[in-house]
Amino acid sequence: MRSVRTASFRDLGRIEEIQREGGGELSEVANRGTVRLWSLVSQTLSNILPALYSETLLYVVEEDGVVIAFIQASNRPAAIGLAGATTLQVLNLCVAPEADPDAAGRELVDHLANQALQRGIHRLFVRLPLEDRLVPLFRKNNFRQYAIEHVMYHDLAAEESGADPLGLRQERRRDHAQLYQLYRKLTPRGIATIEAPTFREWRALRGEWFGHHATRGDSDQQFVVDRTEIVGWLRVQKSSSTRPHTLSFMALPEDHLPEELVGHALALLSPTLGPVWSSLRHYDSHMIEALRARGFETLITQSLMVKELALRLPLPEKGLVPAFG
Numbered sequence: 001m002r003s004v005r006t007a008s009f010r011d012l013g014r015i016e017e018i019q020r021e022g023g024g025e026l027s028e029v030a031n032r033g034t035v036r037l038w039s040l041v042s043q044t045l046s047n048i049l050p051a052l053y054s055e056t057l058l059y060v061v062e063e064d065g066v067v068i069a070f071i072q073a074s075n076r077p078a079a080i081g082l083a084g085a086t087t088l089q090v091l092n093l094c095v096a097p098e099a100d101p102d103a104a105g106r107e108l109v110d111h112l113a114n115q116a117l118q119r120g121i122h123r124l125f126v127r128l129p130l131e132d133r134l135v136p137l138f139r140k141n142n143f144r145q146y147a148i149e150h151v152m153y154h155d156l157a158a159e160e161s162g163a164d165p166l167g168l169r170q171e172r173r174r175d176h177a178q179l180y181q182l183y184r185k186l187t188p189r190g191i192a193t194i195e196a197p198t199f200r201e202w203r204a205l206r207g208e209w210f211g212h213h214a215t216r217g218d219s220d221q222q223f224v225v226d227r228t229e230i231v232g233w234l235r236v237q238k239s240s241s242t243r244p245h246t247l248s249f250m251a252l253p254e255d256h257l258p259e260e261l262v263g264h265a266l267a268l269l270s271p272t273l274g275p276v277w278s279s280l281r282h283y284d285s286h287m288i289e290a291l292r293a294r295g296f297e298t299l300i301t302q303s304l305m306v307k308e309l310a311l312r313l314p315l316p317e318k319g320l321v322p323a324f325g
Helices: 010-022 101-118 137-142 173-186 189-195 199-210 255-271 287-292
Strands: 002-006 058-063 066-075 085-095 121-130 145-154 167-168 220-227 229-237 243-249 276-281 297-308
Touching: 002 101, 010 066, 010 085, 058 101, 066 101, 085 101, 101 121, 101 137, 121 137, 137 297, 145 189, 145 287, 173 199, 173 220, 173 229, 173 243, 189 199, 199 243, 220 255, 220 297, 243 255, 255 287, 276 287
Parallel strands: 085 121, 243 276
Antiparallel strands: 002 058, 058 066, 066 085, 121 297, 145 276, 145 297, 167 220, 220 229, 229 243
C-alpha cells in the first residue's frame, strides 16, 4: 500500500534517517577554506520542525507503513507568511536509496502542486546545482530553467583603493522605486515577469535575494550611484563568524562602474578582510567579470527553475492617450 500524506512528528526520525543515507536528495554542499556553502538540505531537524507548524509544507511518501521519501516547501518570500503567499520554494526533496526516485519524486511534486493550487499558489520555485542528479527529475515534472546563478568567491580579498563611483551615496528609503526600475532595466523581461512583475512583489522578494533584517551600520551598508537616475546599487554585509562577507550588486554596464563598485565594496571590508562571496545571475556578466578581475572564482553554478501551476495574465499597461473634442 502506497500513499502521499502530510508529515507528522512520528515521521521526523525516519526523515532524518533518509537524509543521512543521502538517497536522491536535493542538496549540494561545497567546502572551500573556511566556507561551507549554504545547502538546500538541513543536516539536523532544526529546519524540518517548523514544517509541522505554519511556515512550510512537508509531505511524505509512505509504502507498507514505511516513509520512503519526503518533500518540503516554504512560502516565497518567507516574510509574508504562508497564508498570503502566491509562490513556494522547494527546500528539500529526499528519496530513500531503496526507492525509485523518479516515481517517488513525481508523486511528491504532484501532491505538492495540488495542495499548492488549493492554497492559491500559482508557481513553485527550486534552486539546485546545474549538475545535480535531480535536475532531470524536476524537468520531467514540468519545471523549466529561467535563470542561472553564479556564486562568486574569494578566500582572502585584498583591499582596493581608487576613486569612488561618481554619484555614490547612502541608500535612502525613497530610492526603492528607482531601484525597482533599475532591476527592471537589468533583468530580462521574461525573468522579471516570473519573479517580480510589480513593485510590491519585488519589494517582498528583495530580502530573499539580498538578505533579511538589515541592520544599518558598519556591519550592513547600502549605497546607490545617483546620476540623475540611479545606475548602481551596492550592499556590503560584514560577517563576524566563519561565514563569508556578502556583497550584493546591481549596476548598469556603464564605463568603469562595475569595477568601481567592486573596489569600493572591498575597501569597506578593510581591515576585516577574509572570505567574501557574491551571488549574481547570468545576465550580470559585467559584474561577474569585474569580480573575476579581483581574483574571485565561481564557487558553484546553480539552476533556478520554476513550475507554473496556473496561468497569470499580465495586467494591461496604463498610458496617456490623446483626448479629442
